[in-house]
Amino acid sequence: xxxxxxxxxxxxxxxxxxxxxxxxxxxxxxxxxxxxxxxxxxxxxxxxxxxxxxxxxxxxxxxxxxxxxxxxxxxxxxxxxxxxxxxxxxxxxxxxxxxxxxxxxxxxxxxxxxxxxxxxxxxxxxxxxxxxxxxxxxxxxxxxxxxxxxxxxxxxxxxxxxxxxxxxxxxxxxxxxxxxxxxxxxxxxxxxxxxxxxxxxxxxxxxxxxxxxxxxxxxxxxxxxxxxxxxxxxxxxxxxxxxxxxxxxxxxxxxxxxxxxxxxxxxxxxxxxxxxxxxxxxxxxxx
Numbered sequence: 001x002x003x004x005x006x007x008x009x010x011x012x013x014x015x016x017x018x019x020x021x022x023x024x025x026x027x028x029x030x031x032x033x034x035x036x037x038x039x040x041x042x043x044x045x046x047x048x049x050x051x052x053x054x055x056x057x058x059x060x061x062x063x064x065x066x067x068x069x070x071x072x073x074x075x076x077x078x079x080x081x082x083x084x085x086x087x088x089x090x091x092x093x094x095x096x097x098x099x100x101x102x103x104x105x106x107x108x109x110x111x112x113x114x115x116x117x118x119x120x121x122x123x124x125x126x127x128x129x130x131x132x133x134x135x136x137x138x139x140x141x142x143x144x145x146x147x148x149x150x151x152x153x154x155x156x157x158x159x160x161x162x163x164x165x166x167x168x169x170x171x172x173x174x175x176x177x178x179x180x181x182x183x184x185x186x187x188x189x190x191x192x193x194x195x196x197x198x199x200x201x202x203x204x205x206x207x208x209x210x211x212x213x214x215x216x217x218x219x220x221x222x223x224x225x226x227x228x229x230x231x232x233x234x235x236x237x238x239x240x241x242x243x244x245x246x247x248x249x250x251x252x253x254x255x256x257x258x259x260x261x262x263x264x265x266x267x268x269x270x271x272x273x274x275x276x277x278x279x280x281x282x283x284x285x286x287x
Contacts, residue, residue: 001051002077004034004231005058006211008093008186010042010108011066016089019043019064024087030057033082035230037093041104043067044093044186046231048081066106073184073211081231094187097159101197102190113180113192113203118216121179121206125222128177134170136161136182136191137228140269144235144246144256145210145225147181161191165198177202183227185209214238226256228269234258246271 013019016038023036027047032054034047047057058072091099103110116124125131133150135142142152151173153164164170178200180188188205195203206213210227217223218238225245226235235258244254248271255273 002049002079002081003051003054004046004048004075004077004081004229004233005054006046006073006075006184007061007070008042008044008184008189009067009070010093010104010189011106012104013038013040013042013066016040020087020089022064023061024085026057026060027085027087030054032057033085035082036087037090038088039090039093039099041099041102042093046082046229047085048077048079048231050079071208073208075211075236078233081233083232092190094190095158096162096190096194098162098190098194101194109189109193111193111196112189113178113196113205115207116179116204117207118213118221121204121213122221124177124179124204131177131179132173133222134173134178134180136180136188140258141183141228143228143271144258145223145227145242146245148222148224150181158187162194165194174200177204179204179206181206181210181213183209183229184211219243228258248273248276250276 019038030049030053032047032049034045036043036045061067062070133147135146135150135152138157139152139155146152153161155161155164178195180192182188185205185208192203192205210223213221214223214227219241224243226237226242228235235256237256242256244256246255248255250272253273255271257272257274258269259272260269
């Protein structure tokens with residue numbers, strides 16, 4: 001049985017290169033593949049492999065003092081979810097392009113939004129009808145799945161969020177409760193702190209992200225559609241009855257699938273049905 005692990009931890013790391021070498025050796029010995037980023041602010045990873053090897057990996061990784069108690073999310077894998085193993089040191093474990101704005105301590109991000117468990121999200125929305133769900137992912141991820149009624153910023157990359165916030169495009173939300181959400185929670189740790197430092201008065205983050213919400217409510221809650229993931233699976237569903245929100249860029253059919261545009265020079269992610277080769281709309285029109 002193969003699985004995929006998704007995890008992060010914000011904690012000060014004095015020697016990111018030493019952690020990188022340890023993580024690379026550990027994964028190599030266990031036959032795991034995936035992507036792991038390490039910075040002075042912490043670790044962010046998604047790895048795949050045999051279930052037993054991943055259990056050993058999780059135990060060993062949590063033995064590092066800063067990673068004890070780290071939340072690790074499990075999902076079904078295929079055994080070919082990642083083409084290789086990549087373990088790198090970066091300035092940020094989520095690339096907002098603002099490493100100097102982020103402060104972390106042993107408890108995580110300093111000044112981030114208040115964490116909400118999935119049921120607490122429902123309670124807040126019931127008590128505060130002016131609350132706004134704010135998608136912290138890249139825009140294309142919302143093509144196939146998003147929270148009902150959420151604000152989806154026009155962000156092609158995570159780096160775009162700083163400019164969007166600084167532009168004043170969302171200043172009308174500064175006096176409202178804003179709940180940020182993303183795949184597993186890591187992007188919202190940073191995004192919520194960036195929003196608070198820019199004057200958003202009441203900022204929350206969905207603890208564990210869409211993944212934990214989907215585990216709790218499946219397709220019976222506020223989430224609609226498929227969840228985009230950054231591996232060979234492309235998308236995952238929280239049950240067979242998932243709503244279909246995407247529209248195939250090639251033929252216009254409803255779809256919950258995503259794929260890389262077939263043109264090497266494009267590199268865009270587009271919705272695509274099983275019968276079509278992924279192509280961006282502009283390339284379809286020009287064909």
